[in-house]
Amino acid sequence: MDWRHRAACRDEDPEVFFPVTDMGPGAKQVDEAKSVCARCPVREQCLRFALDNGLNYGIFGGMTEQERADLVRRSAHAA
Numbered sequence: 001m002d003w004r005h006r007a008a009c010r011d012e013d014p015e016v017f018f019p020v021t022d023m024g025p026g027a028k029q030v031d032e033a034k035s036v037c038a039r040c041p042v043r044e045q046c047l048r049f050a051l052d053n054g055l056n057y058g059i060f061g062g063m064t065e066q067e068r069a070d071l072v073r074r075s076a077h078a079a
Contacts, residue, residue, distance in 0.1 A: 003046070008036050016029055016032050017058050018057065018058045037062030046060050
């Protein structure tokens with residue numbers, strides 16, 4: 001079975017995971033999405049999927065696009 005079938009976000013409104021901004025009113029949306037991710041059994045697979053596929057928008061694996069970019073940058077710097 002594909003990991004996405006076990007995702008906590010499967011029955012959530014997809015719009016929650018694609019906030020226009022992570023500041024101001026969008027910050028509440030980011031928090032809401034991250035709370036779903038926090039209880040997800042496949043969070044790591046989701047994050048890996050986003051990183052492997054260069055997904056630059058939305059919240060995946062509990063991380064915003066900026067947080068994923070920072071993670072990639074830190075990983076590249078450490079290597």
